[in-house]
Amino acid sequence: MPAGSTRPTGRLRLAIIGLGLIGGSIARATRSGRWPTSIHSISAWSPTGAGPAAAHAEGMIDRAAGSLAAAIDGADLIVLAADPLACLGLLDAVAGLPAGDARPTITDVASTKAAIVERADLLELHFVGGHPMAGLETSGYAHSHAGLFEGRPWLLSPGHLARPIDLERSEQLAAACGAEPHWLDAAAHDRAVAAISHLPLVIAAALVQAVSDADDWPLARTLAAGGWGSATRLARGDVAMGAGIAATNAPELARRIRALAGQLEEWLADLESTPADPAATADRLAIRLRAARAGLEALD
């Protein structure tokens, strides 16, 4: 057996495709020694090569591969660390390459799951969708850090052809990053994140557009303060990432938008039913605000 190919049973040869905030943080986390790791070696590739070159220079990966094919050659676990639309393309690309003997597990880190798992199933890949729920405030390898996933949920949604070893490897990855793996059906995942993540993004953007299109925006903007800042914070995020996430979760997101529109209709009815009696209006609105506050406090 040639030198370099021996390794403890169960320790994974990892290939990370895309080495920005998430991919870079996976490399750092598994190298940090903070958590027991089951990662044996890491190769990485990205379209620009910038992240892999920097990570290799820092010793965070073993190999900055020159191509996608070279990166995944011999890998047990391939992590597509890209946005949802890019993951769809990467699944096609990986499926078009020779599988080799390793019959690798493929996983991803994108924020939507149903469209990606469906594509992987169509391509007959051994796929487990992954979604580490960690920050999107920054992007790029330069912002990656070993603690990004610490204690955070790492949602896992198996494809139809996922084998027991694929499930095991996916959990190993999450654990090696200090995250808490949770199994979840892809459709249920997408419904849930539409509610607590994608709808808030749409609302923030729609809020900005609704008021910045109005003719008195030059005045109103001068009065914007902290409340406006928090209500619109999500609209400052990465545009391509947000658009890809929303587009690959369109049906569930649309359903949530309609639910919100229904709530706004009820606000309008309550606001307008007793125009001459603001105290009565306030009593009705207080019921709504109290219910919302109770809903939030139930989370604390």
Add this chain to the structure above:
Amino acid sequence: MPAGSTRPTGRLRLAIIGLGLIGGSIARATRSGRWPTSIHSISAWSPTGAGPAAAHAEGMIDRAAGSLAAAIDGADLIVLAADPLACLGLLDAVAGLPAGDARPTITDVASTKAAIVERADLLELHFVGGHPMAGLETSGYAHSHAGLFEGRPWLLSPGHLARPIDLERSEQLAAACGAEPHWLDAAAHDRAVAAISHLPLVIAAALVQAVSDADDWPLARTLAAGGWGSATRLARGDVAMGAGIAATNAPELARRIRALAGQLEEWLADLESTPADPAATADRLAIRLRAARAGLEALD
């Protein structure tokens, strides 16, 4: 002339009605010595008397009055430091008391202006509506502090019977609190704050209700993170205050809600027009997100 009634020309005898976060901070700011003050003396009254008693014990006010009538007796400037609905009632109460010789200026600090200015005009008071744009995160005299208004806008909307001296006294108050007075028509004020303050509150509450009513909320709530937190922060505020603000700004708020609903309709159209082509959907959504981000960045 009896002792105690002499004072430099232009220094105001102030009566503060309601001594919570805002009223208490006005008292502290004018006593702090941070800004040149034109306040000669302060009497205060509140329904419970708790704030005035505490403020008198600390030397922040000169007199904790036993009644509304006693508080305003001899005052040059009466500040109604209460929420919008309470201000409407206080205007009625003040109008029902003997005016005395001082012919006082009356102002307020509530977050909506048109309904309050209109009521003051009906009651034929010398009124200037005021709105110091300072934090609503906390409430109560215990949270009041001298720096609350420092450098913040203090919006002023004159009533029909406001005299030159009423305008001058209102500006004096804002300046004595370290704020920057801005004159603004009450209707324009209410339109602007509906956009950047009241609509965000409605959205936060409607968002919570839209998703917490859904059958998968027990799952979704476990995934809520930072984005959800900022999108819903405003729904954690004081319920009665928020309801009163929204109710006294109902027409403008309703107009803004309809503008937002129109934006949501456009999101739905973009999300659903090419269900088989998520990349094309993402391109359309990116235009929306880019516009929203540009709108925000124009504020920075």
